[in-house]
Amino acid sequence: MNHRRCIPALVAVAALGLTACGADPATGARVGSISTAQGWDAVVSAAEGQTVNWYMWGGDPTLNDFVNGYLADRLEPFDITINQVKVSDTAQAIDTMLGERQAGRSTDGSVDLVWVNGENFATGKQADLWACDWAQHLPNAALFDFGDPAVAMDFGVPVDGCEAVWQQANSALVYDSEALDESDVASVTSLIDWAEAHPGRFTYPAPPDFTGSMAVRTLLYDTIGGPDDLTGEFDESAYRDAVPALWDRLNDLEPALWRGGETYPQSQDQVEKMYADGEIDAYFTYGPGAVGDKVAVGVFPDSTREAVLAGGNIANNSFVGIPGNAAHPEAAMVLANLLQDPQTQLALYKAEGTYPGIDLARTDRATRDEFADVPRSPSVLPLERLLADAQPELAGAYVTRIEHDWKSEVLQR
Amino acid sequence: MTGLRAVRPRPVRLTRRRGGVPVALLLAPALTVVVVFFLGGISYAVAQSLGYQPFIGRHELGLAAYRDLAGDPAVRASFILTLRVALLGTAIAAVLGTSLALLVHRLGRGRRWAITMAQANLAVPHLVGALAIGLLLSQTGLIARLAHAAGFVGAPRDFPGLISDQYGIGIVAEYVWKETPFLTLLALNALGRGTAQLGDAARVLGARPWQRLRHVTIPAVLPPLAAGSVLVFAFAVGSYEVPYLLGRPYPATLPVVAYQYHTDVDLTYRAEAMAIAVLITALSVTALLAFLGLLGRIARRPA
Numbered sequence: 182m183n184h185r186r187c188i189p190a191l192v193a194v195a196a197l198g199l200t201a202c203g204a205d206p207a208t209g210a211r212v213g214s215i216s217t218a219q220g221w222d223a224v225v226s227a228a229e230g231q232t233v234n235w236y237m238w239g240g241d242p243t244l245n246d247f248v249n250g251y252l253a254d255r256l257e258p259f260d261i262t263i264n265q266v267k268v269s270d271t272a273q274a275i276d277t278m279l280g281e282r283q284a285g286r287s288t289d290g291s292v293d294l295v296w297v298n299g300e301n302f303a304t305g306k307q308a309d310l311w312a313c314d315w316a317q318h319l320p321n322a323a324l325f326d327f328g329d330p331a332v333a334m335d336f337g338v339p340v341d342g343c344e345a346v347w348q349q350a351n352s353a354l355v356y357d358s359e360a361l362d363e364s365d366v367a368s369v370t371s372l373i374d375w376a377e378a379h380p381g382r383f384t385y386p387a388p389p390d391f392t393g394s395m396a397v398r399t400l401l402y403d404t405i406g407g408p409d410d411l412t413g414e415f416d417e418s419a420y421r422d423a424v425p426a427l428w429d430r431l432n433d434l435e436p437a438l439w440r441g442g443e444t445y446p447q448s449q450d451q452v453e454k455m456y457a458d459g460e461i462d463a464y465f466t467y468g469p470g471a472v473g474d475k476v477a478v479g480v481f482p483d484s485t486r487e488a489v490l491a492g493g494n495i496a497n498n499s500f501v502g503i504p505g506n507a508a509h510p511e512a513a514m515v516l517a518n519l520l521q522d523p524q525t526q527l528a529l530y531k532a533e534g535t536y537p538g539i540d541l542a543r544t545d546r547a548t549r550d551e552f553a554d555v556p557r558s559p560s561v562l563p564l565e566r567l568l569a570d571a572q573p574e575l576a577g578a579y580v581t582r583i584e585h586d587w588k589s590e591v592l593q594r
Numbered sequence: 595m596t597g598l599r600a601v602r603p604r605p606v607r608l609t610r611r612r613g614g615v616p617v618a619l620l621l622a623p624a625l626t627v628v629v630v631f632f633l634g635g636i637s638y639a640v641a642q643s644l645g646y647q648p649f650i651g652r653h654e655l656g657l658a659a660y661r662d663l664a665g666d667p668a669v670r671a672s673f674i675l676t677l678r679v680a681l682l683g684t685a686i687a688a689v690l691g692t693s694l695a696l697l698v699h700r701l702g703r704g705r706r707w708a709i710t711m712a713q714a715n716l717a718v719p720h721l722v723g724a725l726a727i728g729l730l731l732s733q734t735g736l737i738a739r740l741a742h743a744a745g746f747v748g749a750p751r752d753f754p755g756l757i758s759d760q761y762g763i764g765i766v767a768e769y770v771w772k773e774t775p776f777l778t779l780l781a782l783n784a785l786g787r788g789t790a791q792l793g794d795a796a797r798v799l800g801a802r803p804w805q806r807l808r809h810v811t812i813p814a815v816l817p818p819l820a821a822g823s824v825l826v827f828a829f830a831v832g833s834y835e836v837p838y839l840l841g842r843p844y845p846a847t848l849p850v851v852a853y854q855y856h857t858d859v860d861l862t863y864r865a866e867a868m869a870i871a872v873l874i875t876a877l878s879v880t881a882l883l884a885f886l887g888l889l890g891r892i893a894r895r896p897a
Contacts, residue, residue, distance in 0.1 A: 272857035279861075282649050300859040307861055308649050381751045387843035389858070440751075444758050444842040458734040460751075581859055592844045593667055 221320055224511050225259060231512035232262040235501075236274035237296035239267020240450060243474055243533040251528050255519055261512045266292075271301045278310045278504045290506035294513040297344060297502045298391060299336025303577045305502065306338055312503045312510055316345035319514065321521035324539040330573065331498050337414070337576025344500035345517040346538040348529075351496040351567040352395050353469035359484040360462035366488035369403035372463070373430075376437040382462040384439035384446060384455075387592060388584040392449040395495050396465040397587055398575065401427045403492050408572055415578035424583070428590040435591070445592065457481055469567065470534020473558025487562045493570030498538050523548045531555050536564055636875065643868035650861050659865035669870065671845035676877075679762040679837070679847065680830035683769030688823050690770065691777025692815060698778065699785045709782065712775035720772060724839040727768045731756040757840050764840035765847070773826045780822040781815045789814045817889060824885040828878040848874050 233256075239245060245265065253263050268274055274295045281290050297305070305311050317327060325332050325346060333340055356366055360382065365375040376383040386393035402408055404427045411419055435442025439461055446452045452464045457480050466472065475481040501520060503513045519525055523544050526537040530552065541549055557563060574580070618625075644655040663669045698708045730736050738753040747753045757764040793810045801809065837847040846854070848870055856867035 270857060272859075276857075279649060304859045304861060381749075389854075440755060440758070443760070444844070447758075447838065447841075447843055455734075460734050577859070588668065588844065593671075 221318075224514050228509070228511035228515045229260045231509040232264050233293045233509055233512045233516050234264045234266055234291060235294045235296070235513075235516065236266045236268055236271075236277070236292050238269070238271060239265070240269060241471065241533070243471070244535075247529060247532050251532070252516070252519065252525070255522075255525065256516065259512075259515055261515060263516070271295065271297055272304075275301050275304050275310070278305065278506070279308060281506060282308065282310060287506050289508045290504055291508070292504045293507045293509045294516060295502050295504065296347065297500055299338065299497065299574065299577055300389075300391075300580065302335050302344060302500065302502060303338045305504075306343070310504055311343040312505045312507065313341050313343040315503065315510075315514060316340065316342040316517070318342070319345060319518040319521065321518050321539070324521060324523070324543045326540055326543075329540075331496075335500060336497070336574050336580060337578065340500070344502035345521065346498045347501050347517075347520045348499045348538045349496065349536040350467040350499055351469060351536060351571055352399065352465060352467050352494045353487045353489055353562060353567060354463060355456070355466050355469070355472055355485060355487055356463035357456075357482055357484050358486045359482070363488070366463075366490065368491035369400060372490065373434055373437070376434065379462070380437045381439055381441070383437070383464070384442075384452065384461055385465060386449050386452050387445035387447060388587045389581075390448055392452075392465060392467055393445070394580060394584050394587075395467060397427075397431070397583060398580070399465060399490070399495055400430060401583070402495070402572060403490070404430055407492065408575060411575050411579055412573075413576065415576055415582070420579065420582060424586065424590075428586075431587075431591045432594060468535070469562055470530070470536060472534075473561040474533050476558060476560045481560070483560075485560045487560065489562065489566060489570055493572040494567065495574060496567070496571035497574045527551055527555075534558075534561055536567065636872075639868045639871050639875075643865055643872050645865050647861065647864060652862070659869040662866055663869055663873070666866075668844055668846070668851055669848075672848050672851045673873075675762055675845045676831060676847040679765045679769070680827050683766045683773065683830050684823050684827045686766070686770045687773035687777050687826060688819060690774045691822075692781050692819060694774065694778040695781035695785060695815070696811070698782060709779070712778050715772065715775040716779075718772070720768070720833065721835045721839075723772045724768050724836045727764055727771065728757055728839055731764055731767065733757070758842040760842075760845075762837070762841060762847070765837050768836050768840060769826070769830050773829075777819060777822050777826065780818045784815045784818045785811070787814070813892070816892060820885055820888055820892075824881050827881045831877050831881075832874050848877075 235248070237248070245267070248263060248265050256263060266274075274292055274297075278290065278292050278295075281292075295301075302311075316322065322345075327333055332346055335344065354366055354372070360379070361375055365371050372383075385396035388394040388397055401423065405411075405423050410423055439446070439455070446455065449466075452461070453466075453475075455461045456464055457475075459482075469487050472481065472485060472487060476483060476485050501513075501517050503510050503517070507513055521539055523537075523539060526539055527548070529535045530537060534557075537552065541552060552564075575583075641655075643659050645652055645658060646655060647653075694712075698705055701708060728735065732738065733751060733753045733755060735757075738747065741747045741753060756767070789810060792814070793806050796806050796810050832849055833847075834849040834853060837850050838853075841847060841850060852867045852870035852874070855863045855870065858864075858867075
């Protein structure tokens, strides 16, 4: 396989990286007891016998089984144990890390690895909580194009090797085809028209919910003709030009929403439960692949389908990060590398339709064929369709500002 | 009532010795826990609310967070909502609890059974209670489905929104469901302590039923009921999971707003989160002081 041959070269790159950074201890490529200059073998042998305390959102039973089954088995040869710490919100993991920082616990921390989203990554960077400059030294780093903004930046914040890509999240609209026609889900405008003709059957969770925030941005992109006006760093005047039309549109939509828009669901979990209960007919999701599983077990109706609205779907990569005070950073790196392994990515795609975070073009032909051969639920969109029109995320500062202003401009109106 | 005066505890002097060891010394381990974890925690919360955030390099102190809160419509709405659900929940639970206690007190055989029911309720966590109330009262809940089956309502949205509603009806319902048995048990306990004899004595002396209620039963029940109500109120003001599960994003109760601030991706908002926590503490302490004042008045009141 291609990436195997790259390992010696990578170790050499790592050695160079360390020489370059060695003078400055603040950015040094030193993670835990060893430096990346000692090579991957040194990381693997230091990791032996360690337990990785992995803080991650625990609301998905299929994913939890994958972590404690497949991943635990794959780590056995390394003599590494996974301790999955389930949190309902990634902010809780950041809170634990911050609490330890405040208490002066600079080593031997209780968090080894965090499945992190862009906003919480930015929070951790603000307080300098992450170990950095390690992700590009993982053997599987060869499967990524670090020049790609989706890999080098996380919601506009430079990744700087402080976190490693795990999954790809492509948004989509989930709908009940018995209630909506394909023409209703062609564009944001047709969806709004449908909602106004069927009041109370559509809603989105109140931002700053991660998915609710995406739903608002999807409408923003549609309103201003794509994200081009808002690329790059936060710009106050560009922001002020862009949002008034969005707030008008969202407020006009309100009477057509669930409960007449006088309130919004608190979380995406609640929205999905409402869809399962038949209380609403459509919702936005960041995890279209998981919908097939829900239809298969009978939680969602068989008539459930997905759509990408005209103008494209917002997509991002999700990452795993290692705190600077992690007690077992070596084992965390081995796990992060395993998460990027093509076979792991394939197994996760098979288990619950999670789209690969790795660049499939950099894998061998056999792997690509295996991905193509995975049977797909008729409810779920094919990967090509989700990738065809994928739109980038805005910088974190825009996202946060939209979430704050949504409260005063929409929720509190 | 003179009976009440007799049960008033005498003031304890910490300097009194027993077997040569000062009581203060004996209390030291417990006091250490209280001082370090309770007062320490509160002091740290106050410091952070004033802007002390060394983890992001902020050391200067000020009242900026409190000024922000005063200008935030979410906090103003939240303050009113929090007071409303806490007061309503406590008042309804207290009235229902007392009535139930008086009823159960008169029961013969069923009394043991009723007390066991009330005690069983104490063991159920609020989280479970909130989920159960949600399953019961939501627009796709059990009651809505029964109403639909009976033909009272058409679509789910025709059923009144009792959960995630503007007034916190679902939240109040959970507090009432959970706290009524607690206050019933407290009132029952008070009724059991010689009240029957006092009532008999009053009757022999010619007291009418309402006079007995006014001068015997209520004075006996009131102090423990008031103490329990303060506990219930303080809990309701500071509870997070119940208003999160049964409430809405806006207006939300103070603890929910505090958590929204606390988990904001911008760490500087932690000052506002801590300021709300301090506000919640102040509300609870005010309730406690009001209770102590009330207790003093009751105890001093001439019979």
